[in-house]
Amino acid sequence: xxxxxxxLTRDDFEEWLFSLPDKQQEFxxxxxxxxxxKLDYSIEALDDIEAWLLNSFxxxxxxxxxxxxxxxxxxxxxxGGIFRENLNxxxxxxxxxxxxxxxxxxxxxxxxxxxxxxxxxxxxxxxGRKKGNFxxxxxxxxxxxxxx
Numbered sequence: 001x002x003x004x005x006x007x008l009t010r011d012d013f014e015e016w017l018f019s020l021p022d023k024q025q026e027f028x029x030x031x032x033x034x035x036x037x038k039l040d041y042s043i044e045a046l047d048d049i050e051a052w053l054l055n056s057f058x059x060x061x062x063x064x065x066x067x068x069x070x071x072x073x074x075x076x077x078x079x080g081g082i083f084r085e086n087l088n089x090x091x092x093x094x095x096x097x098x099x100x101x102x103x104x105x106x107x108x109x110x111x112x113x114x115x116x117x118x119x120x121x122x123x124x125x126x127x128g129r130k131k132g133n134f135x136x137x138x139x140x141x142x143x144x145x146x147x148x
Contacts, residue, residue: 008104013093016106020077020091027074041082046136049079050126060124072123076106080119083108083139087146092116112146 028039035052039045053075057063063072084091089110094100102118109116117138126134 008093008095010093010095013095013106017091020081023074023077024081027078030071030074031078039078041085043082043086043136043139046079046082046139047133049075050132050135053123053127054130054132057127060127063124063127072120075123076119079123079135080106080108080117083117083119083142086139086143087113087117089113089117113142117142 031037031039031049031052035048037048037052039048053063062068080091083089087108087110089108091106092109093106094103097103102116102121105118105120107116107118122135122138131137
């Protein structure tokens with residue numbers, strides 16, 4: 001875990017939340033510049049992002065390199081935004097329970113969700129799974145489970 005992540009405070013998280021619209025716009029612009037694809041916050045856009053991830057990173061460790069820290073933050077903000085909108089959810093973070101799998105990672109949650117979603121974890125897992133629709137499938141299944 002990076003030293004910066006270990007020092008994260010609630011104020012840092014609130015500042016991160018405040019910056020999300022700018023981060024999401026920056027990612028949309030970067031993604032268009034690299035792929036020619038205009039992202040539209042749709043569930044289908046997750047497959048476009050995942051295809052780009054699979055073409056750009058051989059393994060998750062490549063994305064997790066220090067050089068890609070800002071890029072990963074942009075991707076997390078955009079992918080998380082799609083989940084938040086489609087699940088009528090909110091961003092949160094656990095800064096206290098070190099045993100939590102998502103300790104110090106931004107998550108998406110709402111009162112109906114039994115398990116929160118970590119965009120960071122989904123993004124890195126999608127590279128290893130190499131499916132092309134892993135992230136969108138998680139969102140579709142989460143929506144389906146909430147509608148039961």
